[in-house]
Amino acid sequence: MRGRYRLSFESNDYSYFHCIANATRKHHQSDKVSFDDRDKDYLLGLLQRLEKLYAGVEVLQYVILGTHIHLVLCQKNKLKISRAEVKERYDEYHQGRHIMDARSGFCYRFRDRLNDISCFMHDYLWMSSTHFNGIRRIAGKHRFGSIWNPKFNSGLLQGGKAVNQCSLYVAMNPVRANLVCRAETYKWSSWGERKISGQDPHARSLKKYFSRFKYEERNYTDMMNKFGDKIEALEKAHALKKVKRDRKYTHHEKKYLVENPLWHKKKFIGDREFVNEARGLDAPIENSGMTPQDSS
Numbered sequence: 001m002r003g004r005y006r007l008s009f010e011s012n013d014y015s016y017f018h019c020i021a022n023a024t025r026k027h028h029q030s031d032k033v034s035f036d037d038r039d040k041d042y043l044l045g046l047l048q049r050l051e052k053l054y055a056g057v058e059v060l061q062y063v064i065l066g067t068h069i070h071l072v073l074c075q076k077n078k079l080k081i082s083r084a085e086v087k088e089r090y091d092e093y094h095q096g097r098h099i100m101d102a103r104s105g106f107c108y109r110f111r112d113r114l115n116d117i118s119c120f121m122h123d124y125l126w127m128s129s130t131h132f133n134g135i136r137r138i139a140g141k142h143r144f145g146s147i148w149n150p151k152f153n154s155g156l157l158q159g160g161k162a163v164n165q166c167s168l169y170v171a172m173n174p175v176r177a178n179l180v181c182r183a184e185t186y187k188w189s190s191w192g193e194r195k196i197s198g199q200d201p202h203a204r205s206l207k208k209y210f211s212r213f214k215y216e217e218r219n220y221t222d223m224m225n226k227f228g229d230k231i232e233a234l235e236k237a238h239a240l241k242k243v244k245r246d247r248k249y250t251h252h253e254k255k256y257l258v259e260n261p262l263w264h265k266k267k268f269i270g271d272r273e274f275v276n277e278a279r280g281l282d283a284p285i286e287n288s289g290m291t292p293q294d295s296s
Helices: 002-008 037-053 083-094 105-111 117-135 161-171 190-197 203-211 220-243 251-257 272-279
Strands: 014-022 057-064 068-076 153-157
Touching: 014 117, 014 161, 037 057, 037 083, 037 117, 057 161, 057 190, 057 203, 068 117, 068 161, 083 105, 153 161, 161 190, 161 220, 161 251, 203 220, 220 251
Parallel strands: none
Antiparallel strands: 014 068, 014 153, 057 068
């Protein structure tokens, strides 16, 4: 995946992805994976550790649910990092259990991983599986194998509108699943963490992201307030639907309040020119899912 996407967008400094990983349900019937609060705490902690390790991968939005996770990631396609910094990040991640020699070939090879979302997701899914295999048991024995489906789903996003809309879809997941009435009260999500702790976990990454695109609201605070207004409007629409069962969602509401194939099935999300370039096709393509009336 990394090589194909980079060939298409090698001239771009950044690429954006929506990644979904689903917990497997193919193991023993008594071993249906469902994450409890303690499991979600671990998955969140692991995500934060890996984000510190991977210098070229930034998390823009996340949500951790009972059976799956959503991540909106930014990949720096042209990463310049010294071997000394690679060693520092590696040693900090392993907390002294493993020490890297900055002069080694391993350090040189490891540096190439630090801006690859495929490696990032592989490490996240593999490490979490190893952890849960150590604490879960089936009929008194340790479970084995991955707790995740073999492949995570990913979609390449066009920067700007597509990333903003996808982030809104991810933030609305707990509301859409009827876990909470307000997205800000769900602690295992970017929006919930921001509201509960009073600190945005991705403030630095988002400020850099907003600066790359031309928005009317150049100020980070204004952009986040606008994002919050959209969430609040969708929460009201969802609550109204519960009261008035016969009410139908508008096209805009449906994009975020129902499980939308746009975010789960499509590999390239953006305007027509972007999707054509991503596919490497010159012929007309199917509707990309983005509509002119959708706000950024």
